[in-house]
Amino acid sequence: MKDSVSLIPVLRKTLGRVRWSGIVLWVVLSLLVIVPVTIFLAAAISPRLLRVGPQWFTLHSVYEAFTGYTGRGIINSLWVSTTVALLATTSATTLAWLVTRTNFYGGRFLGAMMWVLLLIPTWMMTVGWSNLITPGELATALGINTTQIFHAFYGPGGIILILTTAALPFCYFVVSAGLRGLGSEFEDAARVHGAGASRMLRTVLPIVAPALLSAFAIAFAESISDFGVAFTLGANTHFPMATFTLYNAITENPANFSVAAVIAGVLILCTVPPILAQARVTRGRSYAVLSARTRSVRRYQFQPLTRVLVSVSTFALLTLVAVMPMVAAVATSFTRTISFETRTGIHWSTFSYRQIFHPPPSITSLGNALGISNQLGVYVATGTVILGYVLAKRLAATRGGWSQRIADIFLLGSVAIPGVVLGVGYILFYNQAIIARHVVSLYQTMPLLIMGLIAAAAPGQARLLMGPVAQIQASMAEAARVHGAKRFRTWRTASLPVLSRTLTWAWVLTFTKTIAELAVAQMLLVPGHEPVSVMIETTLGTVFAPIGTAATVLVLAEMLGVIVLVLGLYRVLTPKGWRRIGEVGSLR
């Protein structure tokens, strides 16, 4: 009795030391990602575990995945993703420097262009390029012979171009957030000590290393897991990509989950080297440069002619790679034909748009589908921003233990999980008889779809938030605490103002991405409540493809409207000071 009494304080003390918050976080991550994906990956070596083969243990699928075109797909995905990550990070850093550190014309407009690029899914971008350069499409109508470009496009060149364009805004926002938070005192200090331009760059760039490495890592992971471009371009070329061979394996009849699991495992493992590189560079060092005393920057002044030339050439290039494909898609949506120019000419018409609102019986109404997608967007964006912020805080901690390192590897690995794998993993786990019949039946319900979409979005968002979060100096929170603020007030008054812009961006980005997301939505949709992405994809594959294209344009317009609305609300509702913090370079 005496012993048991003395145990209570010990137990209390032990329990008090437990980091419950960390445990809760890992439980959430387990339910969202770890368990469903692990179950799917188990099929790689144990088909019988999932009733997809007779063997309890076999390496046959591993051999199969690395031979033939599946093996080539893995190799191709690796070098393409590395190239894309390098190109995107370099280009984004150049653009971010131009906007935040020089007298470049149209910085705000460039930021808006990045937003537009960010919300366009790769499959939509590919459709746009096809609408532009395929013989018989817009460029042909403008008198340009695109035959050579068309054939060159359907290969690694086209894939790299589109993936780089897609990764560019991710990298731009991460790097520009880092540069905005960096006052010019570091550059001044380098110059005062006699550094030239090159030496000064070598001094300053490492300070934004978390942002640069985040940009590289996320571009690599997003590229290697991208399905849209592999599905649309890779499938029609002699150039297999891993995501496409994975999809082929999953949609075979009967489905070859084992080979798909091997490919998925390889994709996830491929993200480890960039993370380790990032960890090696950043571990144990502090990159917190954003404090209450951060000063405004002095911008590099181009000569007038150079300024015009740099600005015009930058926008011309961006217009070519980002705007023209969308213009082609919009133009095509205003014709009544599948191809823009037919042998009987161009048939301009608003028929497809009218059909959206008065659809034939075989097509789901756009209004219903869009309503469902908007609901999903609100839930998923809110959940993702909360979870992403918590994860970013964990990743950004300078003294993390094993838990942080695992979280680090796990999170970027999760970015590389193709949505279709997540979707199938969710069915395999949440539809297990023991769970569905005795705990809760979540399959084909909105909650499971929301969970799946959050699981798909949160790792990427955490990566995006990590850069800005890492730059907040602890001194600000310390100051608040010294002045008697409680925990929540400390966060609200010290962190929230600094991060409010980033968090708002993250919310809007997740919202728009959710509306365009296809792979998870297809697998986990609630019958009778198809999201708009599924409705469009279904329509594009039929005789009503022009209606699908028109619906795509309207959805894009809706996304833009939401962005304008949310950012407008942010401007109206937040104190002026919030909007200036973290943007010291824009005070002029």
Add this chain to the structure above:
Amino acid sequence: MTNTTNQKGSFGFRSMTSAFGVSIIAATIVVASAGAVPVAHSTPKPVVQLKLYSAQGYDSYVVDAFNASQSAIHVTLNDNSTGTLLTQIAAEQASGNPVWNMMWADGATWAAQFDKAGWSHKNILPAGVNFNAAGLQNLPSNKSFVPTGLTVTGGLCYDTASTQGVTLPSTFAGLVNLPQGSLGMNNPSRSGPTFPLIAGQMAHLEGLVSSTTRSANAAQIAAAIAKGKNFLLALKAKGLQVHNTNGPTLGALESNPSTLSAATIQTSACYGDIAAGYWPTGAVKYLDYSVALPSTIAVSKDVTPAQYAAAKTFVAYVLSVTGQHAMQDGDPQGDGLFWPVINGVSPEAGLPSYSETHAYAINPYIWGPLQNDIDTWFTNNIIY
């Protein structure tokens, strides 16, 4: 000082983690409880619920019409692409808790695979169905699936303008004589009707009799596959272009300038574009044979007796005059362009008689299990 900093940093992180972690869990639970089905509290419903997985353009129209005609049965539709639906079903089967009740898609090879895997119910044909000859030909002996309509794949869709001066072949063998790079087809890994076309070419080249039930020995099948592969390689040598699905193939045919002059695809897609006015210079020519492509329904073997009876009621509706008309009305320029499988219903205007298609039937139980191997060969040798 250092210690103080660490404590504060740790404190900030932990507080946030705690607050938001709990928020996430709470939100998940709230959302889950709002929309999930709590098993312990579920109550039996008087109406028999059926989940229909379908990739047919007319499915929602037919389901609405059926539900309107029934008070004791309610069908919920999962409308998706064939590949996605098959993946969902495979995952459900692997989880040990299949929730699909009926599957409806083009082709019979998937349905034969379901039967061989033991996933589908046998004897799902209701009494009183008045099949025509084509319908009967596509009905398996164990009635583990039923045909609901017929289209054909492998007719020659061509553009009359871009083939001016070109002598179109009248046989499949003659396709190798088309000008270099002018012929197209779809990718069997992405296009449902394309594997049956390839299987039909192989079977026909070996001289197998047109039948959905007649078996063939291993030597005949091996010879058929070898001849079919050689034929496809010969087409590739003549610049065969492979697009994913009907949409891109038709786009390549219809553009100006066109990148394709002719393609062997599902002819209903060509008729659809012509009827919709998208392709005024389009036309269809039938060669020495095309391959019959029935749309089929299968029923899960895991349905309850009440659901089994309800599923047969649905099948009976689809195979009635009313049901066949609903299929036509539900997608008149798309999947509704089929040849009915029962007597007393005419195909839509614009379709030729079924006999003009020289439809050739394959045994799905022979060719279904070979699909993955042949698709992989096609991907490795014709596409890549």
